[in-house]
Amino acid sequence: MPRDEKIGIVGSGFIGRSWAMLFAGVGYQVYMYDNKPKQVTGALEDILQQLKDLETSGLLRGTASAEEQYKYIKGVASLKECVTGAKFIQEAVFEDAEVKKEVFKQIDELVDSKTIISSSTSCIVPSILSADLTHRANFIVSHPVNPPYYVPMVEVVPAPWTSKDVVAQTKAIMIEIGQAPVMFAKEQPGFGxxxxxxxxxxxxxxxxxxxxxxxxxxxxxxxxxxxxxxxxxxxxxxxxxxxxxxxxxxxxxxx
Ligand SMILES: NC(=O)c1ccc[n+]([C@@H]2O[C@H](COP(=O)([O-])OP(=O)(O)OC[C@H]3O[C@@H](n4cnc5c(N)ncnc54)[C@H](O)[C@@H]3O)[C@@H](O)[C@H]2O)c1
Structure with missing residues (x-):
């Protein structure tokens, strides 16, 4: 069943695509952005093929058809369109602290205090990525295992200033999309x-x-x-x- 709530996916590589499919599986409106527009076009083609293959082999998550789920995912040309008004943003750009910090700085200026800003980072602790953000209480790491569509475990790691409500909401969202969150009490290099x-x-x-x-x-x-x-x-x-x-x-x- 489609729903009104919006999810922003920033970065349309391997991980961004898999996240987009997971959120679409439960009917979220997924907006996917990449700073290389061609990447988004390629990602959408790949997602459609993956969803069809999963449907054929009986492994498609959710109750809607592959074609239907695909309609919930939209490629957008600006970061603003991707993240404004989103319930949850999942960042999946390159594993480079400076690149990610710049992306989060821009996101920070576009969102309000209701949006959760989540990073897919494999090993950069959330305090490094979010220290200077206005909305740092809404910042969290949701580190998946590749490919997230097939491997449900996600490490959910808060920064020292992440609000308890954001931690609880992130856990609930991960369970809702069929993932298995492991909740961290605090951050540490390499997570777990x-x-x-x-x-x-x-x-x-x-x-x-x-x-x-x-x-x-x-x-x-x-x-x-x-x-x-x-x-x-x-x-x-x-x-x-x-x-x-x-x-x-x-x-x-x-x-
Ligand atoms: N691949 C894995 O095994 C794996 C597993 C868990 C987590 N992760 C993490 O997920 C993140 C993404 O990894 P990936 O394997 O999907 O990488 P990838 O190289 O496949 O994709 C990264 C995408 O981000 C885009 N991008 C780069 N800078 C951007 C910017 N400023 N704005 C918007 N888009 C930008 C690139 O164009 C590219 O499409 C990394 O932080 C990585 O550590 C990766």
């Missing part, structure tokens, strides 16, 4: 997902570089081993439920 991913990656690299395992061995360990557990049970649940649970865990835990 990249800290965990890089801890794994660093250890894999160390095992290979020290001649203990081949790269193939490391990958088998993950995909034919841990993946079976972690596909449906988190590492802490696994530790608590396995054998003696967390009581005896320390016997093979090496720092």
């Amino acid at each position: 997902a990249n800290r965990i991913q890089y801890a794994i990656l660093n250890e894999c690299k160390r095992l290979v570089e020290n001649g203990v395992l081949s790269a193939e061995g490391v990958d088998i360990m993950m995909k034919d081993g841990f993946a079976y557990r972690y596909a449906w049970m988190g590492p802490l649940e696994t530790a608590a439920l396995n054998a003696n649970g967390t009581v005896r865990m320390s016997s093979c835990f090496i720092v």
Whole structure:
């Protein structure tokens, strides 16, 4: 069912497109802007194809048809048209603090205190991106996993000044569009997902570089081993439920 509320997507690359499809899936009016107009044209063509393919394979989210959902997404030529009056803005431009700060400065001048300004940044803490904004209480990070349409987890990270209401609204919106928000109590470099991913990656690299395992061995360990557990049970649940649970865990835990 279409609805009146507007969502602004700033940046129409891989992540912006996926966000646009997620919001359209529940009927939001999605306005997508990119500072390279050709990108938006290409993004719209790609989105239509993706939605049709998803429909054909039975994976389309929402209840409206692919054609119908596509009609909810509009490419616009100005940032003003994209963000003015939006309920929620999801930024997805290049991962460059200066580029993002300039975009947020412009957005800040165009919105009122009702609009939530959310960033897809993978690792720039929200306080760096929003310190100088008039509407900084409305600023938050919603960091997805690529591609967000297929992977529901989103890290929701507030700046120290983000209002509690904005945190609660962002959580509700993410759940509404079918995502699985992980709510952070505070910001920290790398948020959570990249800290965990890089801890794994660093250890894999160390095992290979020290001649203990081949790269193939490391990958088998993950995909034919841990993946079976972690596909449906988190590492802490696994530790608590396995054998003696967390009581005896320390016997093979090496720092
Ligand atoms: N790709 C991933 O795996 C992934 C995962 C999670 C989060 N992210 C984050 O999402 C953001 C976008 O990543 P992506 O992979 O979609 O990048 P991308 O390069 O595919 O797309 C970025 C888009 O932003 C546009 N853009 C650049 N400057 C702009 C500006 N000033 N105004 C408007 N549009 C502008 C570009 O033209 C481009 O179309 C980054 O912050 C990235 O770290 C990426």
